[in-house]
Amino acid sequence: MSEEVKKSFSEDMQEWMHRDEELSEIEEKNREARARREYERNKQYQRSVGKLDKLDPDSLFNKPYSADDDAELDKAEREDAKLARPFVDFEFQKHCKVARHQLYGFCAAQKQGKTTFAANIAYGMYKEKRKVLFISNEELKKDVLGRIAAIELKLNYNSHVLGTNTEEEYESIQEKRKEVAEYVTVISEEDADTKDADVVEKIISAVPGQDYEMVIFDYISKVCQSSKTQVQRDWEAQEPLWYFMDKAKKIHGMPCIVVFSQCAPQSKKDKRPLKERLEGRKLLPNFCTGIYELVKDKKMKATVVDIALTRWYNGVDEHVFGFEKGRLVSMDFDEYIDRFEDNNGG
DSSP states (O other): OOHHHHHHHHHHHHHHHHHHHHHHHHHHHHHHHHHHHHHHHHHHHHHHHHHHHHOOHHHHHTOOOOHHHHHHHHHHHHHHHHTTSOSSOHHHHHHOOOOTTOEEEEEOSTTSSHHHHHHHHHHHHHHTTOOEEEEESSSOHHHHHHHHHHHHHTOOHHHHHHTOSOHHHHHHHHHHHHHHHTTEEEEOTTTSOTTOHHHHHHHHHTOTTSOOOEEEEEOGGGGGGOTTOOOSSHHHHHHHHHHHHHHHHHHHOOOEEEEEOOBOOOOSSOOOOHHHHBOSSOOHHHHOSEEEEEEEEGGGTEEEEEEEEETTSSSOEEEEEEEETTEEEEEOHHHHHHHHHHHTTO
């Protein structure tokens, strides 16, 4: 065997050993992750067992029926029904009922207007003088409140950020922020580590009794980026938070709006359904009452909302919003098609 062949064989052996080491590291991390999940499941199981130990089935079998209790429940349900009012406009509400005890997911590729849409939802709550909690790990408090203020004032918030608006417009946004903040509570990274799943859970767990009627979380897909996180992959951080949000919507009763940014855009080459285009852990369809994909059409100043899934409507549909200066306004679909044909020489 020549020296050159020996050297080549030695290099190959070193490379194989290096790969073995990498695989061993990956397997060890996977074992640790499985052990952590198993530990959490065991803790949850022990808590459940503890509750079962205290359960007295006889008290359930012999529980007397009280019509007065049902009357109170009817009253509570009627009050809940009032909270199903439209948050953007009536046309969208026909296809997407925002009711209590539900979790809604809005997703899109980058630069499609997810935060703008979330701001419009919060704006609708503000206009109806209803309190909403807006958790943001994307923008600072001033920017979320500023976006909503600009929508109310019919100003372009990007001009405010770039410093191209007038001094009068600047001051009007500053003043309007104060009014918006009375109904929209924003918790951003300047207040807490909103990219830490445990922090988000703690915030939402403290919501009951604070008179909030909705929670908006923008973005859930960034929770893995906390400096404290011990997981290596985004889905490992998101998975327990999705389960928590699913439980929170049932216990706290408020509709929860979750903005999800990991979505590959649909194209002529990629016609896969939304579920297949979601990046990372594909948990969104497992928990949400409604899933909506946002697609911005800058050429016609419109945002198309593709209703990918909803338990409130039979089938898949689309709704179109015209947008100007951050404000979304319902657009007749025929008008949208006419604009499309005009712009494309149809």
